[in-house]
Amino acid sequence: MIIIGGGFAGISLAKKLARQKAQVIMLDKHNYHTFQPLLYQVSTGGLEPDSIAYPIRKILSNYSNFFFRLAEVNEIDTENQQVISDIGNLEYDYLVLATGSVTNYFGNKEAEEHSMGMKTIPEALDLRSLILENFEQALLEDSKQRRDALMNFVIVGAGPTGVELAGALAEIKKGILPHDYPDLEVKNVQINLLQATPRVLDAMSEHASRKAEAFLTDLGVNVFVNTPVTSYDGEIVKTNSSLTFRSATVIWAAGVKGATVKGLDADDFITRMNRIKVNEYNLVKGFENIFAVGDIASMETEDFPQGHPMMAQPAIQQGRHLGDNFERLLSGKAMEPFKYNDKGSMATIGRNKAVVDFNRYKFHGMLAWFLWMFVHLFFLIGFRNRLVVFVNWVYNYIRFDKEARLIIRPYRKNRDLKI
Amino acid sequence: MIIIGGGFAGISLAKKLARQKAQVIMLDKHNYHTFQPLLYQVSTGGLEPDSIAYPIRKILSNYSNFFFRLAEVNEIDTENQQVISDIGNLEYDYLVLATGSVTNYFGNKEAEEHSMGMKTIPEALDLRSLILENFEQALLEDSKQRRDALMNFVIVGAGPTGVELAGALAEIKKGILPHDYPDLEVKNVQINLLQATPRVLDAMSEHASRKAEAFLTDLGVNVFVNTPVTSYDGEIVKTNSSLTFRSATVIWAAGVKGATVKGLDADDFITRMNRIKVNEYNLVKGFENIFAVGDIASMETEDFPQGHPMMAQPAIQQGRHLGDNFERLLSGKAMEPFKYNDKGSMATIGRNKAVVDFNRYKFHGMLAWFLWMFVHLFFLIGFRNRLVVFVNWVYNYIRFDKEARLIIRPYRKNRDLKI
Numbered sequence: 001m002i003i004i005g006g007g008f009a010g011i012s013l014a015k016k017l018a019r020q021k022a023q024v025i026m027l028d029k030h031n032y033h034t035f036q037p038l039l040y041q042v043s044t045g046g047l048e049p050d051s052i053a054y055p056i057r058k059i060l061s062n063y064s065n066f067f068f069r070l071a072e073v074n075e076i077d078t079e080n081q082q083v084i085s086d087i088g089n090l091e092y093d094y095l096v097l098a099t100g101s102v103t104n105y106f107g108n109k110e111a112e113e114h115s116m117g118m119k120t121i122p123e124a125l126d127l128r129s130l131i132l133e134n135f136e137q138a139l140l141e142d143s144k145q146r147r148d149a150l151m152n153f154v155i156v157g158a159g160p161t162g163v164e165l166a167g168a169l170a171e172i173k174k175g176i177l178p179h180d181y182p183d184l185e186v187k188n189v190q191i192n193l194l195q196a197t198p199r200v201l202d203a204m205s206e207h208a209s210r211k212a213e214a215f216l217t218d219l220g221v222n223v224f225v226n227t228p229v230t231s232y233d234g235e236i237v238k239t240n241s242s243l244t245f246r247s248a249t250v251i252w253a254a255g256v257k258g259a260t261v262k263g264l265d266a267d268d269f270i271t272r273m274n275r276i277k278v279n280e281y282n283l284v285k286g287f288e289n290i291f292a293v294g295d296i297a298s299m300e301t302e303d304f305p306q307g308h309p310m311m312a313q314p315a316i317q318q319g320r321h322l323g324d325n326f327e328r329l330l331s332g333k334a335m336e337p338f339k340y341n342d343k344g345s346m347a348t349i350g351r352n353k354a355v356v357d358f359n360r361y362k363f364h365g366m367l368a369w370f371l372w373m374f375v376h377l378f379f380l381i382g383f384r385n386r387l388v389v390f391v392n393w394v395y396n397y398i399r400f401d402k403e404a405r406l407i408i409r410p411y412r413k414n415r416d417l418k419i
Numbered sequence: 420m421i422i423i424g425g426g427f428a429g430i431s432l433a434k435k436l437a438r439q440k441a442q443v444i445m446l447d448k449h450n451y452h453t454f455q456p457l458l459y460q461v462s463t464g465g466l467e468p469d470s471i472a473y474p475i476r477k478i479l480s481n482y483s484n485f486f487f488r489l490a491e492v493n494e495i496d497t498e499n500q501q502v503i504s505d506i507g508n509l510e511y512d513y514l515v516l517a518t519g520s521v522t523n524y525f526g527n528k529e530a531e532e533h534s535m536g537m538k539t540i541p542e543a544l545d546l547r548s549l550i551l552e553n554f555e556q557a558l559l560e561d562s563k564q565r566r567d568a569l570m571n572f573v574i575v576g577a578g579p580t581g582v583e584l585a586g587a588l589a590e591i592k593k594g595i596l597p598h599d600y601p602d603l604e605v606k607n608v609q610i611n612l613l614q615a616t617p618r619v620l621d622a623m624s625e626h627a628s629r630k631a632e633a634f635l636t637d638l639g640v641n642v643f644v645n646t647p648v649t650s651y652d653g654e655i656v657k658t659n660s661s662l663t664f665r666s667a668t669v670i671w672a673a674g675v676k677g678a679t680v681k682g683l684d685a686d687d688f689i690t691r692m693n694r695i696k697v698n699e700y701n702l703v704k705g706f707e708n709i710f711a712v713g714d715i716a717s718m719e720t721e722d723f724p725q726g727h728p729m730m731a732q733p734a735i736q737q738g739r740h741l742g743d744n745f746e747r748l749l750s751g752k753a754m755e756p757f758k759y760n761d762k763g764s765m766a767t768i769g770r771n772k773a774v775v776d777f778n779r780y781k782f783h784g785m786l787a788w789f790l791w792m793f794v795h796l797f798f799l800i801g802f803r804n805r806l807v808v809f810v811n812w813v814y815n816y817i818r819f820d821k822e823a824r825l826i827i828r829p830y831r832k833n834r835d836l837k838i
Contacts, residue, residue, distance in 0.1 A: 050467035
């Protein structure tokens, strides 16, 4: 069996397959698992990148039936049952696609070229560098227009990622910039959060949306709903109305789409958001031995006619469920259909500010914030990572600080600044 | 006053100048101070980079007379008293060079091109990536010769950096590789430490050298003394004898040289190891207002006819001393000559294995190791950094582990592999 991808779905599956009577090869283009829900804290200097990454080999090292290879997959040759990759061709009897998702620019090539994504650790680090380089650069600019554009942040998309990033930037503006840049007009730093639909966090409850927007406004974030972005050329963000922004930094958090693989990307297989259609056993249509789990898989059910949300929870549950089904398969039993156990969702906006939808309970504030932290620590892989993240959070909380504001690899340098 | 460089010397000076009656501008090409003595632990996955870096702005934020600018200095125009940099020209009344040092390849351009240095955080991260990429690559190689070359590490220079790195690699070979790479012939991993002079750690006592070499041999490091490297072309390391190594990874820790700046780099100013000659007040010859401190400065005294060692302690002490002298200068008093208080030196080889020369006391083993850790924690800047490093060390010690083995930015990829 070959598993492509060591994200939430792939790792959850792997844990179930440990010590089963199957040889498993896991492929990933990174040698580590990324805890994506905390990437925004890396971008904003609150956490070090190494504390939300975990070596895949370390996870698999206890499983004697597992092999890992660092590889980029180019194509699936379903006819010959081969994975074609940059390290050669690998034969499979069973194949699991757990390739996850990538930033969705909805076909807007220009915006893609000029905006920052935040789906991987290198991307999060690039954003961290850019944010800090902006302030350094603003100090040197004589033109007020350019200075303001450097300090004008536009976040496209007010899902959890956009909301959390906006909140973290607002905290930096308030707690850090006045000390770090006493010679900068910090009040001119603008954090703009743009949402195409009528409310922020629109996958959550009305209560969560309302509270989150209030928290954001409290923190000084400019929230614009019903404001889809139509273009960004590296200088001007245009929207559906006359509203425009001159900005050197646009962060694109408007959505994700499935990370498809050649060979399984024909229209036959693909449904909305570029995801691969699977049945209730996570089997890809037309195959008995190719599964897809997590963000890449769209299982259309009565409760979820557009597939499950592209988030950690469905990925983890599908991974585990497929592991159990695979055991059934190996022992000749019938597989069981996947059923999603929706545990609710949550988002944090800033210190003591979070919103939680937990079944019929909707709450917000400090309790929600502590629950958010607890849940994220719980799902983080590795005791050391948990400890380091915990230490950072306690420190940041007590000191109102985010100390990892380091430009380790400059991003803008040697790039054109259009503003 | 302008200070160029936020290393040990520059920061120690800054702390003394805080709240003095002088406006101070600090320039650095990084926005953070690097704790260089622990870079080798970043390269070997024992510590995350962010825990040994500290934002310079955060250090200076309490000093209202300080300004920081992220800048690369191109030249000093001593005639017009200007620093010429990539952010423009800055006038100074007093100038302090605290530019530190760079890796010294002793003019060997070919070795410089193919070897890895380890003087900055990006360099340390590149080395971390390369070490891990080597093992991933070795798994894919059919040729035993290439496989062995990928697993053959050559460290040039057995000063503290070389010794500490060799020890850490040996611990990885023993404690981590067998679990992470069960399908690799780990016993073929070779760690070779080459020293040009007759003993390792030759700036320390005979006792320290002897014990360090014994510790290294215990750990499985191949130590070669009296073995200067003559060339490395990306494939073969040649030495002064018939001894050669086929290696994909040569780490150059053979020494450092002063990081000079144009305008003050004429033969007049420069002495051995590319350092700038200074008098007992750290004044550069021929100037009343240009100082040099730390690695870049060579103060030739009776006790140190070749200048002080290019290490943290002399840099810290010179920085502090110049701060006091500057206060005297401002209040019209006579400056006092610098006197180095040699507190001894130490190096660690592995868990419970270190050597310490402390005045006339020479000791080694577990006590030396704890002292080494205590001293390094003490000199690390920032409470959070100390805490995170401490947590990592305790974890690594208990678990025999180094978990930051992450290839965040691949290094070799897209480069030619010559072996």
